[in-house]
Amino acid sequence: MKKIIILGGGTAGWMAAAAMARFVLPRGIEVTLIESDQIGTVGVGEATLPHLRSFNELLGIDENVFVRETQATYKLGIEFANWARQGDSYIHPFGEYGRGLNGIPFHHLWLKARANDNAEALDNYSLPVIAALKNRFEFPSEDLRSILATYSYAFHIDAGLYARYLRKFACDLGVKRIEGKVDRVEHHADGNIAALHLENGQSLAGDFFVDCSGFRSLLIGQELGSPFIDWSHWLPCDSAIAVPSEAPAGELRPYTRAEAHTAGWRWQIPLQHRMGNGIVYAQRYMQDDEAQNLLMQGLPGAATNEPRQLRFQAGRRQESWRKNCLAVGLSSGFLEPLESTSIYLIQIAITKFIGLLPANHVASQRPQRNEFNRQMALEYERIRDFLILHYCATERDDSPFWRYCRDMELPGSLQNKMALYRQSGHIADYKNGLFLEPSWLAVYQGQRISPKQYSPRADTIESDELAALLKNYAALVRRATSDMPLHSDVVDRQCGPR
Ligand code: FAD
Numbered sequence: 001m002k003k004i005i006i007l008g009g010g011t012a013g014w015m016a017a018a019a020m021a022r023f024v025l026p027r028g029i030e031v032t033l034i035e036s037d038q039i040g041t042v043g044v045g046e047a048t049l050p051h052l053r054s055f056n057e058l059l060g061i062d063e064n065v066f067v068r069e070t071q072a073t074y075k076l077g078i079e080f081a082n083w084a085r086q087g088d089s090y091i092h093p094f095g096e097y098g099r100g101l102n103g104i105p106f107h108h109l110w111l112k113a114r115a116n117d118n119a120e121a122l123d124n125y126s127l128p129v130i131a132a133l134k135n136r137f138e139f140p141s142e143d144l145r146s147i148l149a150t151y152s153y154a155f156h157i158d159a160g161l162y163a164r165y166l167r168k169f170a171c172d173l174g175v176k177r178i179e180g181k182v183d184r185v186e187h188h189a190d191g192n193i194a195a196l197h198l199e200n201g202q203s204l205a206g207d208f209f210v211d212c213s214g215f216r217s218l219l220i221g222q223e224l225g226s227p228f229i230d231w232s233h234w235l236p237c238d239s240a241i242a243v244p245s246e247a248p249a250g251e252l253r254p255y256t257r258a259e260a261h262t263a264g265w266r267w268q269i270p271l272q273h274r275m276g277n278g279i280v281y282a283q284r285y286m287q288d289d290e291a292q293n294l295l296m297q298g299l300p301g302a303a304t305n306e307p308r309q310l311r312f313q314a315g316r317r318q319e320s321w322r323k324n325c326l327a328v329g330l331s332s333g334f335l336e337p338l339e340s341t342s343i344y345l346i347q348i349a350i351t352k353f354i355g356l357l358p359a360n361h362v363a364s365q366r367p368q369r370n371e372f373n374r375q376m377a378l379e380y381e382r383i384r385d386f387l388i389l390h391y392c393a394t395e396r397d398d399s400p401f402w403r404y405c406r407d408m409e410l411p412g413s414l415q416n417k418m419a420l421y422r423q424s425g426h427i428a429d430y431k432n433g434l435f436l437e438p439s440w441l442a443v444y445q446g447q448r449i450s451p452k453q454y455s456p457r458a459d460t461i462e463s464d465e466l467a468a469l470l471k472n473y474a475a476l477v478r479r480a481t482s483d484m485p486l487h488s489d490v491v492d493r494q495c496g497p498r
Helices: 011-023 051-059 063-069 106-115 127-133 159-173 218-223 288-297 342-356 366-392 400-407 412-424 437-446 456-460 463-482 487-495
Strands: 003-007 030-035 073-075 077-081 089-093 154-156 176-179 182-187 193-198 203-205 208-211 228-230 239-245 256-261 264-270 275-281 308-311 315-317 325-327
Touching (some): 003 011, 011 342, 051 154, 063 159, 063 487, 089 127, 089 437, 106 456, 127 463, 315 366, 325 342, 366 400, 366 412, 412 437
Parallel strands (some): 003 208, 030 176, 208 325
Antiparallel strands (some): 228 315
């Protein structure tokens, strides 16, 4: 492999280019990125997951520079309002609830204590939840014994600024950038892609192609015909309108807000210089103008730009790596932004690909391709199930949309996870990847799904001992979060006053 061509300069394209600049260019492989100003980028994608920190670290990007350059704020989780019932609210935190004991997960201890009327609300045992509700933030401690080591954090970013920053980063390291619109794709006799031809007559031949062309899915979808697996019957939202507004005066929230409405939900993402706002809805249940009115009425400040309409379909490409083409970002699939998972999927596609790339040329990339596609399918399916949980775990009966979500037939994998939790409080065991035990716990309990029983192992702890343990832990959370600085002060401290 001598030449890699990346098609697309959105978040996916520039994240891929930046990583390749660090890990592929030094191996003597030329990397070129083509982007078209005429087409532009999707222009949304502001809420992230903690994994982005390790991506930046991998690239060697200083976190304070990143926060300053992208007008970022810190994020401890997502608040979900009105999901199980109108008036409900909970936070899905990037962190743990309490501490387990003798190998017994904390939530079984909490369930037992609750059955004896000896427990506070689950939230009170989560440091990131309570810190978020107080608009406070501090960096986690590296001392694993400290309660300040029980959480992680992510960022809210201006995605346009992030792509611009990565563009400079990648180009400084030697990635070539070409502006132009691809209008024809040339193939070898075996179907592999040979070259991309631009409208201006230029042609770019390559050995390997990275499709970051967004929803167009120009290479993997249109040219190579990787089938699209449609999940819109489980995730019926297919439209969004996004609009930025002035940042509201007052405290800076260290969390994303996702408020359900009658046919979907609305987001608020606090950045340093503005608030990102949007509404997600299912066209089948809500007209565009109704959605736009709802969005504009709920803005926390004056709009600073025109609203932008977006359409999408939930699902993924059957293979994100087909022949000599790897799809990264929206071209490989889309799961709605409820849990901020798209940039994560971009990041892991890139790191998995670079990890699988053999040191020397190999005749067939089939084993790498198969393994990559297997791992990506698992990632997508796990996120899919987690997102569906937010919709199906509802008691809302106030609109056809919610009645559909409540009654729809679920994927077998999710049915099993939910039955397991309902019966025994057991949460499907994931040791790595996205959405581990505390995430499922947050959404189950936040959306009023509670187990019939707790693990009998919790009965090995005396009720009085348990009550004292829980009382101490909640007190520790209250004390530690009261001592934390305000989130806005930390942002100012790290990157200068706004
Ligand atoms: P795009 O940004 O669409 O970029 C495509 C690129 O391909 C552009 O540069 C375009 O010019 C180029 N291109 C296409 N065709 C051609 C051609 N023929 N010739 C030359 N160039 C071409 N993700 C998150 O992680 N968090 C969020 O909070 C979040 N919110 C979202 C909200 C909504 C409503 C939507 C729809 C998405 C959201 N996402 C979010 C997803 C996120 O926006 C995307 O994953 C991310 O922006 C990556 O997009 P992309 O680079 O794949 O595509």
